Amino acid sequence: MEESNSTDSDIKRSLDFARDDKSAQVFMGTTVVGGLGKFLVTKTGLKTEIGAIAHTLSETAESETPLQKRFSALARILTVVVIIAAGFIFFVGLLRGESLVELFTTSVAVAVAAIPEGLVIALTTILALGMQRILKRKALVRKLVVAETLGTVTVIATDKTGTLTEGKLQVVKTDFVEKTEALRAATYANHLVDPLEFALWEWLTGQSKYDPESTLKEHPRTFVIPFDSKHKFSATGYDHAVYFLGAPEILLAKSALSKAQKDEWFSKIEAWAREGLRVLALGVKHGTTTPTIAKLEKEHDASDITFLGCVGFSDPVRSSVKSALALCYEAGISVKVVTGDYRWTAEAVMRKVGLKISHPETQILEGEEISELSDEDLTRRVENIMLFARVSPNQKLRIVEALKKRGEIVALLGDGVNDAPALKRADIGIVVGEATDVAKETADLVLLDSNFATIVAAVEEGRGIFANIQKVITYLLSDTFAEVTLIFLGLIAGVPLPLTAAQILWINLVTDTFPTLALTMEPKEKNLLKRMPIAQDSAIISKSIAALMLIVSLSSGIVIFLLFLYILNMTHDLATARVVAFTAFGIKSLFVVFSLRDRSTPIWKIPLLSNPWLLGAVLVSFTVQIAGLSIVWFQELLGTHGLTLAQWSWVILVSIIILLLAETGKFIRNTVIKN
Numbered sequence: 001m002e003e004s005n006s007t008d009s010d011i012k013r014s015l016d017f018a019r020d021d022k023s024a025q026v027f028m029g030t031t032v033v034g035g036l037g038k039f040l041v042t043k044t045g046l047k048t049e050i051g052a053i054a055h056t057l058s059e060t061a062e063s064e065t066p067l068q069k070r071f072s073a074l075a076r077i078l079t080v081v082v083i084i085a086a087g088f089i090f091f092v093g094l095l096r097g098e099s100l101v102e103l104f105t106t107s108v109a110v111a112v113a114a115i116p117e118g119l120v121i122a123l124t125t126i127l128a129l130g131m132q133r134i135l136k137r138k139a140l141v142r143k144l145v146v147a148e149t150l151g152t153v154t155v156i157a158t159d160k161t162g163t164l165t166e167g168k169l170q171v172v173k174t175d176f177v178e179k180t181e182a183l184r185a186a187t188y189a190n191h192l193v194d195p196l197e198f199a200l201w202e203w204l205t206g207q208s209k210y211d212p213e214s215t216l217k218e219h220p221r222t223f224v225i226p227f228d229s230k231h232k233f234s235a236t237g238y239d240h241a242v243y244f245l246g247a248p249e250i251l252l253a254k255s256a257l258s259k260a261q262k263d264e265w266f267s268k269i270e271a272w273a274r275e276g277l278r279v280l281a282l283g284v285k286h287g288t289t290t291p292t293i294a295k296l297e298k299e300h301d302a303s304d305i306t307f308l309g310c311v312g313f314s315d316p317v318r319s320s321v322k323s324a325l326a327l328c329y330e331a332g333i334s335v336k337v338v339t340g341d342y343r344w345t346a347e348a349v350m351r352k353v354g355l356k357i358s359h360p361e362t363q364i365l366e367g368e369e370i371s372e373l374s375d376e377d378l379t380r381r382v383e384n385i386m387l388f389a390r391v392s393p394n395q396k397l398r399i400v401e402a403l404k405k406r407g408e409i410v411a412l413l414g415d416g417v418n419d420a421p422a423l424k425r426a427d428i429g430i431v432v433g434e435a436t437d438v439a440k441e442t443a444d445l446v447l448l449d450s451n452f453a454t455i456v457a458a459v460e461e462g463r464g465i466f467a468n469i470q471k472v473i474t475y476l477l478s479d480t481f482a483e484v485t486l487i488f489l490g491l492i493a494g495v496p497l498p499l500t501a502a503q504i505l506w507i508n509l510v511t512d513t514f515p516t517l518a519l520t521m522e523p524k525e526k527n528l529l530k531r532m533p534i535a536q537d538s539a540i541i542s543k544s545i546a547a548l549m550l551i552v553s554l555s556s557g558i559v560i561f562l563l564f565l566y567i568l569n570m571t572h573d574l575a576t577a578r579v580v581a582f583t584a585f586g587i588k589s590l591f592v593v594f595s596l597r598d599r600s601t602p603i604w605k606i607p608l609l610s611n612p613w614l615l616g617a618v619l620v621s622f623t624v625q626i627a628g629l630s631i632v633w634f635q636e637l638l639g640t641h642g643l644t645l646a647q648w649s650w651v652i653l654v655s656i657i658i659l660l661l662a663e664t665g666k667f668i669r670n671t672v673i674k675n
Helices: 003-007 049-059 066-096 100-114 118-136 146-152 179-188 195-205 212-216 248-253 259-274 290-299 321-330 343-353 367-372 375-384 393-405 417-425 437-442 452-493 501-511 513-519 543-571 574-595 612-630 632-638 645-673
Strands: 139-141 155-158 170-176 221-225 233-238 241-246 278-286 306-314 334-338 364-366 387-389 410-414 428-432 445-447
Touching: 066 100, 066 146, 066 452, 100 452, 100 501, 118 139, 118 146, 118 452, 118 513, 139 146, 139 452, 146 428, 146 452, 155 393, 155 452, 170 179, 170 195, 179 195, 179 212, 179 241, 179 278, 179 306, 195 212, 195 278, 195 306, 241 248, 248 259, 248 278, 248 306, 259 278, 259 306, 259 343, 321 334, 321 343, 321 452, 334 343, 334 393, 343 364, 343 387, 364 367, 367 387, 367 393, 375 393, 393 410, 393 417, 410 417, 410 452, 417 428, 417 437, 428 437, 445 452, 452 501, 452 513, 452 543, 452 574, 501 513, 501 574, 501 612, 501 632, 513 574, 513 612, 543 574, 543 645, 574 612, 574 645, 612 632
Parallel strands: 155 334, 155 410, 334 387, 364 387, 410 428, 428 445
Antiparallel strands: 139 445, 170 306, 221 233, 233 241, 241 278, 278 306
C-alpha cells in the first residue's frame, strides 16, 4: 500500500524490511499496489479527510486574475469607442449626403478595425511562449492565464523547508533521558513517510550495537494514529507500549515531568531552534490499556507520557536564496515566511539568507496568536509581519485572505493536501515537485527544482509577458485609432473618405497580423526586476502608454490625411489618392513597429537582430502589401493599382516622418509624462 497518499508525503526510497500495519488507519484515496486485506469503513463522502478538504475547496472562491480584470475593463472601453466611432461616422456622413451603402460598409469596417482581432491570437501566443520560457527556468505553469499574473506579484509567502533550505535533513544533535529506550522509541514510532523520519532512520542505522530492523520484529504493531497538523504528534501502539513522536511542546505538555523539568527542556529546545535546528521529541507510555487506546484514537488524548528526549535536525540553506531575496526587494516584492516550525528555527534560517527581523514584537506572529485574532485584526497586522511560525493549514488560508484584503497579489508556497484551500485562494498557488497530487491539482505553478530562486525567475518572466502584452496592445490600438482619426478627418474636412472599407480590413487583418505575431516573440527587457510591481487596480493601458498611443495615432492619421489631400489635389483622382493613403498606412505601420518594440529606449539603441522574427514578419507584410497593389484579383477587391516612383517617395517620406514623431512621443512619455 502507498502510505504516502494517506500521510500527505512522498516515499522517496524503498526499504527492505517489513512493517506490520494491520490496524493502521487508511484514508480514502490511498492506492493499494499489492496484496489482500479487509478494511472496516468508518467514514464516507464528506466525512472523510479527503472529503472534508474537498468541501473546503468547494467553498473557497477562486478569484479572477489581474489580466482577466484588465482585459474586461479594456473590452468595455473598446465597446464604447466602437459604438461612438461607428455612430459618428454614419450620422455625419448622412448629414453630408454620402452614399448610404458606402457609409454603412465604412462604419462597419471602422467598428471591426476598432476591435483588435489579432489581440486574442497574440495574447494566447505570448502566454504560451511565456510558459515555455518559465519551464526552461525549472517551473511548470499549469494554467495559461496565470503566466502573466506572476509578473504582478507583490507578496511571496514561502515555506522554509526545501525552498529556502536544501531539504537535506540530517540528525546533528540529540539529548535523551535514557538512550536505549529513546532509540527504541525512534524506531517504533517511525513510519518512514516523512523526510524527518527518513533522516531519523538513517541516524538509527548508524548507531553502534543497535539494529532498528531487528528491533521492529520483536513486537507486533497494534494501532497507528498518524501525525496531523492539528495535534502535532503521532502515536504507534504495540503489545507492550505506545510510542510517541512529535512536537516537543506537545509531548512535554502531555508528559509527567515537573514544571521545573519542563522549563529546562523548553530552554534547551529554544537554544537548538535558535541555531536553526528542527526539533522532534520522543515519548513512551508502557502497559497501555484499552480505554487509553480508545481515547488516543478518538480524541488524541494522552497524559502521563514518559518523555524520552529530543532530536535536532539541520537543513542547509540554499546558496542561491540570498541573491534571489535581494532581487525580490529590489523588485518591490515582500517576502513572508510561513512555516509550521518554531519561530527560533525559522528566524535562524532567515538570518542566514538575509531576512533580518529587527522588531520581533511586530514582525513575528505565531499560530496561537493568530487563533486569537479576528479577521479584521489579522488584516491590520499582516502587512508588517515577516514570519508566521507554528501555523496550521487553515491559518495559511486566513493569512492569504488578509493579504488579499490589503490589495496584495499573493503567491503562496504549499505542498500538502491541507494546503489546497489556501493554494486555491492565492493569486498564484505554488507547489514543489514532491507535493501531493491534490496540492498540485490546485496549484498554478510547480517548482521542478523546489528552489526559491525559481519563483523569482518565474516572476521575472511574468513581467516580461506583461511587457509584451502591452507592446502588442500599443501597436494594434495605435493603428486602430490612426484609422479612425483618418476617417474622422475626412468627414470633418468634407472630402471623400480616404480609405475604403476593404482597405481598412486589409490593413487590420493582413498587413498588421504578421508584425503583431512577431512582437509576441520579443525577448524580455533588461532590468525587469528593478521595477516596482504593477498595481492591482491599474489599467493594462497606463497613462504614459495612452499618451504614446495618442501621439502615434494622431500623428499617423493627420500626416497620412495631409498626404491624401495633396495627392487628391495634384491628380484629381480619388482612387489614386486612396491607394497612396492605403499604401502609406501599411508601410508606416511596418516602420513604427520597430519603434514600439521598447517604449523606454530610442530606436537606434534597440538591437535590430534581437528579434529576427520581426524582420521576417515585416518582409512578409511588405510583400503582402505590394501584392495588394500588383495582383489583379487584389486590385479589383481593394480598388488599387501600382504607384509611380514619385508616389512611392511620398509614401516612404511620410512613413519616416511618422516614425520620427513616434520617437518624439516616446521621448515625451519617458521624460515629461512619466515624471
